[in-house]
Amino acid sequence: MNWQEYQEAVGVLYEQMSEFGIVRKNITIPDKMTGQARQVDVWWEMKIENHSFKILIDAKKRKDKVDVKDVEEILMLANAVNADKAIIVTNNEWTKPAEVRAKFDGLDLRIFSIDEASDLIVEDKWVMCQVCNDDCVVLDNCGFFEIQGLVNWWLGGQCRSCKSIYIHCQDCGDKGIINNDTSWTCNCPYLWQFKNESIEIYQCKNDSEREVEFSNPQQMRIDFKE
Numbered sequence: 001m002n003w004q005e006y007q008e009a010v011g012v013l014y015e016q017m018s019e020f021g022i023v024r025k026n027i028t029i030p031d032k033m034t035g036q037a038r039q040v041d042v043w044w045e046m047k048i049e050n051h052s053f054k055i056l057i058d059a060k061k062r063k064d065k066v067d068v069k070d071v072e073e074i075l076m077l078a079n080a081v082n083a084d085k086a087i088i089v090t091n092n093e094w095t096k097p098a099e100v101r102a103k104f105d106g107l108d109l110r111i112f113s114i115d116e117a118s119d120l121i122v123e124d125k126w127v128m129c130q131v132c133n134d135d136c137v138v139l140d141n142c143g144f145f146e147i148q149g150l151v152n153w154w155l156g157g158q159c160r161s162c163k164s165i166y167i168h169c170q171d172c173g174d175k176g177i178i179n180n181d182t183s184w185t186c187n188c189p190y191l192w193q194f195k196n197e198s199i200e201i202y203q204c205k206n207d208s209e210r211e212v213e214f215s216n217p218q219q220m221r222i223d224f225k226e
Contacts, residue, residue: 001114001122001135001161003061009117010059010089011042021046021053029081038081056083059090059112066094066109071101078107091117126157126166131177135161145201152188156199165199167192 001009011025023044028037042057056078060066066088078086087108088094094102094109102109115128118136126139141156155168168175169186176184176192183193191202 001061001118003059005121006061006091006114006117007041007059009121010057010112012120013089013112013117014042014044014057017044031080032082033080038077040077040081043083053085054083055085055087056081057087057089060088060092061114062090062092065092066090066098068095068097068101071098071105071107071109075105075107122160124157129159129162129164129166131164132159132162135159137164137166143199147203152190165194167199 044055126137137157139157144153153170172187174186189204193200
């Protein structure tokens with residue numbers, strides 16, 4: 001998941017609270033001193049009696065923890081656009097100095113994981129990728145093959161980031177991960193490989209590691225969607 005998608009997901013998260021006010025995503029607000037346009041990830045404005053209460057929400061997708069400099073930058077931005085409150089939403093944690101500074105100035109720090117973010121905006125999300133831990137696997141493929149008159153069905157998906165392929169063999173219920181360098185044998189046992197942008201499936205003898213190709217080669221190769 002890239003930072004633009006994470007920002008969008010944070011916006012969608014707060015849009016769910018629009019019944020308590022007006023939520024706008026990725027907007028610009030003039031700086032109160034210079035008039036220069038300042039970019040704001042999410043702007044939440046609500047009416048409390050005769051007063052308008054304005055909240056600035058900043059999305060930070062990080063590999064490292066949010067630090068005190070990040071907190072200070074958002075506090076300055078909130079002041080520049082006349083926000084009454086600021087919130088930083090991040091997929092990671094924050095340093096102790098950042099927590100202390102945020103608490104002193106009334107800025108809220110919130111955790112919103114990549115898993116939670118992808119739930120909101122990624123269509124056909126299957127699982128989070130265990131290989132890169134940076135994005136989700138999209139369930140965008142399925143197929144079947146025939147062995148001795150029996151139909152065997154499988155589900156498949158690919159990580160949007162590292163392109164690892166996840167297979168769920170419906171025949172035995174086993175699950176595995178393959179890529180260009182790694183194959184996998186389910187409990188059936190079938191051997192699953194990824195070659196030339198296609199999934200290849202072989203039947204294995206129980207008493208041997210030798211691969212046995214299916215009688216119909218067209219049922220052995222299944223093109224994988226990009």
